[in-house]
Amino acid sequence: MTGADTATPTDLSADAAVELTVPAEARHLRLARLTAASIAGDLGFDLDAIEDLRVAIDELCAAAIEGTSREDRLRLRYHVADGGIIIEGRIPSADAGAPDLHPVARELLSIVADEYSLVSEDGARVFRVRKRGRDLAIDG
Amino acid sequence: MTPDSEQHLTISVDRSEGEVVLALAGELDPHTAPQLDSELEALTGGDGPSRVVLDLTGMTFLDSAGLRVIISGQKALAESGADLVLRHPNDTARRLLEITGLVEHVTVEP
Numbered sequence: 054m055t056g057a058d059t060a061t062p063t064d065l066s067a068d069a070a071v072e073l074t075v076p077a078e079a080r081h082l083r084l085a086r087l088t089a090a091s092i093a094g095d096l097g098f099d100l101d102a103i104e105d106l107r108v109a110i111d112e113l114c115a116a117a118i119e120g121t122s123r124e125d126r127l128r129l130r131y132h133v134a135d136g137g138i139i140i141e142g143r144i145p146s147a148d149a150g151a152p153d154l155h156p157v158a159r160e161l162l163s164i165v166a167d168e169y170s171l172v173s174e175d176g177a178r179v180f181r182v183r184k185r186g187r188d189l190a191i192d193g
Numbered sequence: 194m195t196p197d198s199e200q201h202l203t204i205s206v207d208r209s210e211g212e213v214v215l216a217l218a219g220e221l222d223p224h225t226a227p228q229l230d231s232e233l234e235a236l237t238g239g240d241g242p243s244r245v246v247l248d249l250t251g252m253t254f255l256d257s258a259g260l261r262v263i264i265s266g267q268k269a270l271a272e273s274g275a276d277l278v279l280r281h282p283n284d285t286a287r288r289l290l291e292i293t294g295l296v297e298h299v300t301v302e303p
Binding site for chain 2: 069078079080083086101104107108111112113155157158160163164
């Protein structure tokens with residue numbers, strides 16, 4: 054992370070992205086959740102919004118890694134823009150096929166995320182989720 | 194009992210006459226959901242208890258993978274004539290149970 058020398062609730066600017074790369078395995082989903090919660094906490098998200106974000110990133114990561122191989126890597130980028138936290142994920146695997154969301158996961162995401170997408174793109178699985186903190190004025 | 198960094202979820206089993214309490218400590222997600230699935234599957238069948246309680250006091254995370262195991266467990270137990278009870282879900286878990294409508298199919302003890 055860069056640009057966080059003077060931490061205030063809303064000073065994680067758009068160019069201060071956090072990047073995380075982990076093996077595309079379910080055991081590492083907690084790292085994705087922990088990173089999201091940490092950033093959201095720094096930005097002053099309330100507990101409900103943080104919990105929503107944890108669920109959202111978990112569901113998208115879980116769907117993205119489904120059926121991938123042990124050698125695949127999940128690349129995550131967390132940043133602040135469009136008035137909230139945006140998390141983008143990518144698994145550059147050509148063999149995994151199109152990702153699919155279970156109906157229960159889709160139901161949860163429709164509630165906990167302000168916006169999300171999960172697609173197959175150029176041989177990679179790609180997702181994006183945006184979550185806005187309540188009553189926050191985030192510039193980005 | 195708390196989960197260690199490797200285990201992510203610990204399930205403690207307390208058996209009494211006609212009832213089994215599974216106390217969850219840690220995170221219920223795609224990595225750990227199979228643990229709970231195995232525990233619940235072992236309780237279904239003719240010799241199983243009449244009541245299974247999932248004590249969620251120590252559960253710190255729940256997602257759709259965990260919810261699906263609870264849903265399938267509830268169905269399997271019901272077919273065996275047993276009830277599934279969810280005890281002490283935190284606010285977040287309770288909200289997810291409500292979103293998915295699971296609260297209408299299982300008993301939730303506050």
